[in-house]
Amino acid sequence: MLKLAAVGGLLAAGAWAYYANAGVAGRSMEMSVRGTPETAAFPVAVAPVARAPIAGTVTYTGTVAPYNDEDIFARVTGRVVEIPVYPGDAVRAGQVVARLDDVELSSRVLETEAMAAGARASRAQMESDLLAARLGIVQMQKELAMIDADLTYARAVAARAERLVAAGAVSQQEYENERTMATSLEARRDAARAKLEQAGAMEGAAQRKLEAAGSMVAQSQAALQTARIVRDYTRILAPSSGYVVKRLVAPGVLVQPGMAILKTTQIDRVRLQANVGEKDVQSVRVGSPVTITSVNGASAPLQARVTAVFPFVDQGARTAVVEVVVDNAGRRFLPGQYVAMRFTTGERSDTLTVPRAAVARLGGKAAVWVMEDGRAQPRPVITGLEGAEHVEIVQGLAVGERVVARGHGGLYAGARIAEVETAAERAGTPAPNTNSRPPTSEAPATPKGAGHAGH
Template sequence: MSHQITPAGRRSGLCAAALLITTTLLLSGCGASATGEAKAAETKDGKAAEEAKVEAVPVEVAQASRRAVAASYTGTATLEPRAESQVVAKTSGVALAVLVEEGQQVTAGQPLVRLDPDRARLAVAQSEAQMRKLENNYQRAQKLVGQQMVSASDVDQLRFDLEHARAQYRLATLELSYTTVVAPISGVIASRSIKTGNFVQINTPIFRIVDNSRLEATLNVPERELATLRAGQPVTLVADALPGKSFTGKVDRTAPVVDSGSGTFRVVSSFGDAAIGLQPGMFGRIRIDYDQRTDALVVPRLALLDDGEPAVFRVREGKVARVPVKLGYAEGPWVEIREGLQPGDQVVTAGKVALRDGTAVQVIADPKAKTVAQAAAPAAKAGSTQ
């Protein structure tokens, strides 16, 4: 049985097809619009995240922790020997022998130089002969005075002359001893200004001896430290000439009075046999420890703000807060916090200039942040692949 399509049926079919096409186009337009809005929203969120990321200030932090910290006074001084002597010639003469050299260790009374003794020996012999003559005359006069052959006044005069001759003899003997120059103190020969064959004038310096068995360093300390520094306290010295080494000593003595002109008092530290390598004249940095706390809460000095009262920036939940603190002792790179922080608190040590109270921060080299970043990287890579 055959079916014939009438003109009216043909028109109905065309209308239905046109209606289907229009509906499809409308649906496609709505889907495209929704997709565009979603993409715009994602772009906006990404920009907001980037802006938030840019606003976070990168900083370095350190944790407040407990450790031993000492209260100390520091200063600089030049090392000086405990004793020093300029050796001078007490008589004139030609140096026949120089017995020591620079750098040689000597003891008190050790011969250093022998001068020509001939003139001094002749003077001793002459004074001795005069003394012997007067001794004989005095002895004869004592025998004759009993026989009333010599007056008592003559005997007294002879006795006075004999005492004078004996003094002259002792003086000549002393001058003879001066021809051998000896060390007045024990120490090391620091300098020598004489050679064999030189003529030496009386009172001419010829050697310099320093006693380096104990070195001393003198600090001029402000009077406010008068109650804290006292004899016996431990001292640490670092010399510029010996990098990497430190030497220990003690406070030997303190001046009992304060200089009214400078407002300081003298504190003398001594360094004994343990200070091997130190030499007189070296420049040293000295630290005197006068108290110590074994369990103090400390932070790096770099964490302190320099804009007024002592304070630090504490980091919590990605933001900083300005926290006033009460300081205690300071030692090296550490400073004690008496009030304001707790153990484990994070404080900003680098990047403080750009911070204000409440600023968002990103901690550099924070292990937790690094772990989160490493975990987020694969997820972001997988999302971009899809």
């Protein structure tokens, strides 16, 4: 019994000590939250609310994409005998990047060349026939002219003989002879005319045969040209200048028309693409200024302008693609790299501004800590344009008021604050902005009791 009593006493003493310590600790924490006159002042950096020009910007991470990707295809069936280029090689437009076996297609070219030669020989023969027909016509015309002359003379002689026989100066037999001669010449004239018509018909036939032979020549020449073009397809050429990305087949493979052999890319110009949130994309337009910097900061910023805003928003990410096309002399940008793209969304020449680090946000509301009589007081504000270092204040502050720019951690309404001078200020140079994009890991504390603020 004595042992049980001793144990009970020890337990009661321990419980009293626990609750006593817990009560002291709880009261201490509560006082630290509420603050007491003895609480030390928080060291902070303050900045005045001032009127100044501002350019609103939003920064997004973009990706470098080639200006154009191309797959180089085979256009005829054949076995790959050579691919003289490798990934990373630069190629120029018209350069041979692959060769196919051309034995069969070269034989087809020889065959069409022989057909074309035969067509040309046939046309030459038709030209000779046409020339002969035309010469025959000329000969017939001359012969007909001679017969006409003889017939005219014979008719005159027969008429004279007819008058003489009537006068009894010549015999009837002589008259009949002269008349028979004239009749014979008339028959010869009719025959000559028939031959001339026949020669004209032969000329027409020869002309038509020549035209047909000309068509055959043209057809054979077209077939020859086609055969040569198809044969030349065995020499696969780069359609444009660029760089080889990948070999898609190896030598020895039998390829078919439409089968990709190489993949090339053009990077003399590149596309810088960023997925911009739907809230910000409304303020970005084609032609808007944009500052581009590499993520590693290895090169100086590049000034450019937006060249395209894709006219649709991704349903999942709620973003739209904004694109900037820039020259890439010296291959400053490589496909696949990340870049920081700071878009200018608007400009004001004279407006209220505070340092960007002075504005705290929670749930879409904005507020600042205002220094009033050495104490921090929360103040809801409505913001406008946001730059890399400053934020426009549309409503909630007045010129000359002082806001806490750094040292927000642990602040509460009414907390004592003491303005401290930074090393940069002591050196006479402005302090660096602690909230330039991309933001630092330390975010300003949200003032308690801050009301609704717009953006």
